[in-house]
Amino acid sequence: MDLIAETAAAVPPLDEAAMRAARDHHDRLTKPRGALGALEELSVRLAGIAGVCPPPLPEPAAVAVFAADHGVYAQGVTPWPQEVTAQMVQNFLAGGAVVNAFARQFGAAVSVVDVGVKTGLPPAPGLISRKVAPGTADMTRGPAMTPEQVRQAVETGIEIARDLVAAGNRCLITGDMGIANTTASAALIAAFTGRTPESVTGYGTGIDDSTHARKIKVVRAALTRAGGELGGGADGSAAAADPLAVLAQVGGLEHAAIAGFILGGAAERVPVVLDGVIAGSAALVAAALAPAARDACVAGHRSAEPGHAAALWHLELRPLIDLELRLGEGTGALLALPLVQGAVRVLHEVATFDSAGVADKA
Amino acid sequence: MDLIAETAAAVPPLDEAAMRAARDHHDRLTKPRGALGALEELSVRLAGIAGVCPPPLPEPAAVAVFAADHGVYAQGVTPWPQEVTAQMVQNFLAGGAVVNAFARQFGAAVSVVDVGVKTGLPPAPGLISRKVAPGTADMTRGPAMTPEQVRQAVETGIEIARDLVAAGNRCLITGDMGIANTTASAALIAAFTGRTPESVTGYGTGIDDSTHARKIKVVRAALTRAGGELGGGADGSAAAADPLAVLAQVGGLEHAAIAGFILGGAAERVPVVLDGVIAGSAALVAAALAPAARDACVAGHRSAEPGHAAALWHLELRPLIDLELRLGEGTGALLALPLVQGAVRVLHEVATFDSAGVADKA
Numbered sequence: 001m002d003l004i005a006e007t008a009a010a011v012p013p014l015d016e017a018a019m020r021a022a023r024d025h026h027d028r029l030t031k032p033r034g035a036l037g038a039l040e041e042l043s044v045r046l047a048g049i050a051g052v053c054p055p056p057l058p059e060p061a062a063v064a065v066f067a068a069d070h071g072v073y074a075q076g077v078t079p080w081p082q083e084v085t086a087q088m089v090q091n092f093l094a095g096g097a098v099v100n101a102f103a104r105q106f107g108a109a110v111s112v113v114d115v116g117v118k119t120g121l122p123p124a125p126g127l128i129s130r131k132v133a134p135g136t137a138d139m140t141r142g143p144a145m146t147p148e149q150v151r152q153a154v155e156t157g158i159e160i161a162r163d164l165v166a167a168g169n170r171c172l173i174t175g176d177m178g179i180a181n182t183t184a185s186a187a188l189i190a191a192f193t194g195r196t197p198e199s200v201t202g203y204g205t206g207i208d209d210s211t212h213a214r215k216i217k218v219v220r221a222a223l224t225r226a227g228g229e230l231g232g233g234a235d236g237s238a239a240a241a242d243p244l245a246v247l248a249q250v251g252g253l254e255h256a257a258i259a260g261f262i263l264g265g266a267a268e269r270v271p272v273v274l275d276g277v278i279a280g281s282a283a284l285v286a287a288a289l290a291p292a293a294r295d296a297c298v299a300g301h302r303s304a305e306p307g308h309a310a311a312l313w314h315l316e317l318r319p320l321i322d323l324e325l326r327l328g329e330g331t332g333a334l335l336a337l338p339l340v341q342g343a344v345r346v347l348h349e350v351a352t353f354d355s356a357g358v359a360d361k362a
Numbered sequence: 363m364d365l366i367a368e369t370a371a372a373v374p375p376l377d378e379a380a381m382r383a384a385r386d387h388h389d390r391l392t393k394p395r396g397a398l399g400a401l402e403e404l405s406v407r408l409a410g411i412a413g414v415c416p417p418p419l420p421e422p423a424a425v426a427v428f429a430a431d432h433g434v435y436a437q438g439v440t441p442w443p444q445e446v447t448a449q450m451v452q453n454f455l456a457g458g459a460v461v462n463a464f465a466r467q468f469g470a471a472v473s474v475v476d477v478g479v480k481t482g483l484p485p486a487p488g489l490i491s492r493k494v495a496p497g498t499a500d501m502t503r504g505p506a507m508t509p510e511q512v513r514q515a516v517e518t519g520i521e522i523a524r525d526l527v528a529a530g531n532r533c534l535i536t537g538d539m540g541i542a543n544t545t546a547s548a549a550l551i552a553a554f555t556g557r558t559p560e561s562v563t564g565y566g567t568g569i570d571d572s573t574h575a576r577k578i579k580v581v582r583a584a585l586t587r588a589g590g591e592l593g594g595g596a597d598g599s600a601a602a603a604d605p606l607a608v609l610a611q612v613g614g615l616e617h618a619a620i621a622g623f624i625l626g627g628a629a630e631r632v633p634v635v636l637d638g639v640i641a642g643s644a645a646l647v648a649a650a651l652a653p654a655a656r657d658a659c660v661a662g663h664r665s666a667e668p669g670h671a672a673a674l675w676h677l678e679l680r681p682l683i684d685l686e687l688r689l690g691e692g693t694g695a696l697l698a699l700p701l702v703q704g705a706v707r708v709l710h711e712v713a714t715f716d717s718a719g720v721a722d723k724a
Contacts, residue, residue: 030453031460032567036693037666037686079723087720091392096713098393105700105707205394206723304399321701322684324399331398338700339683342464349466351458358449361568362441 003155004244004260008290010267014048021053022046028352032361036346038318042298043343049271049296054347058171058271058340061108062164063330064261065092065099065175066157068116068253069135071144072222073180077215078207085179086119092177092329093124099175099329106337108173110330113160115153116178116253130156132253139187139222139250143229150248150256157260158267165268171340172265172272173300174279175330176254182305185281186219187226187250189307192243192284193314197223200307202277205326222250243288251285258282263289266296273340275333276303276325280311287315298340300333301325365517366606366622370652372629376410383415384408390714394723398708400680404660405705411633411658416709420533420633420702423470424526425692426623427454427461427537428519430478430615431497433506434584435542439577440569447541448481454539454691455486461537461691468699470535472692475522477515478540478615492518494615501549501584501612505591512610512618519622520629527630533702534627534634535662536641537692538616544667547643548581549588549612551669554605554646555676559585562669564639567688584612605650613647620644625651628658635702637695638665638687642673649677660702662695663687 022044027033034040047053067089073082091097092112095104103110113128114121118135121127132152136144145153161172182204189200197219203212226249230242247256259282265272266286274283274297287294294315302309302319304326312319320336353360384406389395396402409415429451435444453459454474457466465472475490476483480497483489494514498506507515523534544566551562559581565574588611592604609618621644627634628648636645636659649656656677664671664681666688674681682698715722 029460030450030458031689035567035687035689036460037688039685039687039697081721081724084721087718088392091713091718091720094713094718096392096711096718098391098398098708098712101707101711102704104711105704205397320685321682323401323682323701325397325401326399327393327397335401335701335704338467339685339697342467342697345463345467346460349458349463350460351453351456356449356453356456356458358453359443359446362443 003158004151007158007263007267011263011290011292012269013292014045014295015051018051018053019044019048022347025053025347029350030353030356030358039339039343043347046271046344050269055344056170057344057348060169061171061173061337062169063099063103063108063110063173063175063334064160065110065112065177065330066115066254066257067112067177069118070178070180070184070252071136071138072140072183072218074138075140075218077183077211077218078180078204079211080179082118082179085177086117086121088177089117089121093126097329098327098331099334102331102334106334108334108337113257115156115257136252140218140225143249144251145248147248150244153253153256154260157257158264161261161264162268165270170270172261172270173330173333174258174261174272174275176258176278176328178252178254181252181254181278183215183218184250184252184255185277186307187222188255188281188284189311190219190223191246191250192288193310195310200310202305202307226250243285247285254278255282259285262286262297263293266293271298272296273298273300273333273336275300275330276328277305277308278328280308283315284311300336303332365520366513369520369625369629373625373652373654374631375654376407376657377413380413380415381406381410384709387415387709391712392715392718392720401701401705405709408633408706412631417706418532419706419710422531423533423535423699424531425461425465425470425472425535425537425696426522427472427474427539427692428477428616428619429474429539431480432540432542432546432614433498433500434502434545434580436500437502437580439545439573439580440542440566442541444480444541447539448479448483450539451479451483455488459691460689460693461696464693464696468696470696470699475619477518477619498614502580502587505611506613507610509610512606515615515618516622519619520626523623523626524630527632532632534623534632535692535695536620536623536634536637538620538640538690540614540616543614543616543640545577545580546612546614546617547639548669549584550617550643550646551673552581552585553608553612554650555672557672562672564667564669588612605647609647616640617644621647624648624659625655628655633660634658635660635662635695635698637662637692638690639667639670640690642670645677646673662698665694
């Protein structure tokens with residue numbers, strides 16, 4: 001069996017006994033039952049992911065920022081120069097980006113993984129060089145990736161997740177960088193959810209209306225072309241049948257790597273906090289490969305991108321934060337990390353009615 | 363001039379120049395403009411509160427948990443024994459409550475302020491004994507507090523805020539404990555927003571439907587009685603005319619203290635992160651006393667209580683977290699603290715396009 005199939009098969013279902021134990025423990029703690037709302041449900045699921053109650057504290061946490069370029073850039077879907085992908089990688093390595101500021105604040109380590117940046121990047125501390133290709137091909141003209149490139153990128157994500165867990169991390173955080181990657185995300189989300197290009201294509205990092213209209217046309221054109229090759233339409237059926245083939249048609253190298261990263265974390269029973277629309281679209285791929293992988297995902301936030309909401313809806317994941325962030329890099333997921341950690345701390349640290357001598361309600 | 367009027371008069375308006383500087387600085391940072399959404403707006407307001415850009419990092423942060431009992435308890439509005447207020451104070455002092463777990467996680471200090479717990483509490487480290495009265499009177503039968511009690515409780519809140527800022531804290535967090543205090547909150551919110559008792563009275567810490575129906579009747583009865591005494595109805599006009607008189611009629615000692623705490627923080631140009639419905643109702647009082655005090659408030663979260671949403675709407679404050687929390691103690695505000703701190707860190711730490719050599723968009 002190959003690494004992808006093997007990892008997908010190794011993703012365990014949520015541990016029902018651990019979840020039951022977490023619910024029972026919550027009911028003994030000195031707080032009204034259910035008073036922590038969605039955070040209480042999250043802590044129960046984290047017990048189910050870990051297979052033990054209380055689950056280990058999700059720390060240390062590690063962000064992996066997967067960086068890659070996109071052939072569809074040629075279609076004029078963004079006003080940013082394509083070199084910004086590589087320039088932002090340098091900014092991450094220098095510690096100057098928002099993801100670095102938040103990672104320092106929350107004590108998370110940042111790894112930058114080059115899975116497909118167009119230009120060469122000199123070796124540097126913190127940079128993991130795993131370039132599969134110097135960017136994808138233009139998905140409006142042909143498949144974005146070859147099947148071999150997809151496989152290699154997904155495997156890279158799996159390996160990075162395994163390595164980070166082996167290094168002692170107990171929470172994985174997705175990050176991404178890639179000029180034009182919201183275009184590929186929209187195409188993936190349309191393919192996996194059956195929604196229209198119009199409804200899932202957003203303004204990304206801030207484009208004008210005419211660029212947005214062009215972006216929708218580009219997504220539609222790519223899906224129509226891909227639908228012909230896959231022998232299906234953009235109704236989700238082809239996506240469900242062969243997720244890696246869909247990824248090859250309209251995905252990005254960072255999307256493929258993040259899908260693998262999710263599988264890898266899930267197989268290791270470690271929660272994976274998802275950032276924005278790029279992670280959301282990659283999670284659709286991971287869940288299509290291994291439905292239980294969805295259960296290991298924590299939706300860090302809901303971004304301003306309409307496709308992100310569609311992806312989370314499809315995955316039935318409730319975002320922890322909803323502040324119209326649209327930055328990427330892993331920033332929204334990092335901001336949710338204290339909430340994830342807090343949810344688990346409650347199970348570790350809070351006194352019970354009995355131990356604290358507090359009367360329960362009548 | 364007395365302390366309350368003096369403090370209200372000392373609350374400065376937001377500093378427009380500092381806010382403009384923050385907006386300009388954001389536009390130079392290596393991220394798409396506006397990409398941090400509501401967090402970016404928050405950081406601009408924090409500059410306006412501090413009167414300088416970048417504003418100081420909001421750390422260390424201090425939670426003050428104001429504890430008090432309520433005469434309206436006698437009307438059967440909650441299934442919890444009244445002794446739980448004092449028992450939870452002991453739990454806070456022992457470090458066993460959820461507020462303690464979150465405060466440890468985020469490096470915030472917890473002070474517990476007894477402004478009106480019914481039973482005596484022995485001196486203990488971390489306990490600030492400022493008992494104004496052993497609980498309020500039953501607001502369905504007469505005013506909950508005398509004007510002198512209100513004054514003393516509000517002044518206590520102001521003094522606690524001043525002391526915490528003098529001790530070096532750069533962010534204040536509201537906390538509360540008081541069995542039956544969501545009933546007083548609902549009455550205050552109805553009085554200050556003009557909404558009906560039905561629309562602002564919730565299930566608190568978890569009551570059954572018949573208790574909820576009784577709670578609504580109790581709130582309505584208190585407001586009708588108070589309206590007669592104040593010479594106005596529950597339409598907000600009486601509340602606007604004399605906020606302290608409304609507080610005396612249907613408030614709680616912790617509500618009064620938190621209103622003072624907000625004024626005190628605002629006058630010191632330090633942001634005050636509001637917890638749930640108790641803080642929301644107290645913020646209505648503070649904003650009625652000094653409209654600019656609202657600007658120093660950060661809505662930590664929106665709780666499951668319908669009155670809380672009404673209060674935030676009235677105050678035009680957008681909550682940072684919305685996870686159906688309904689615990690109180692300061693827990694929801696503490697969970698928002700990393701977001702508040704992150705918003706400011708961006709202004710301190712993130713590289714500019716120029717300094718990082720990243721190209722801006724076309």
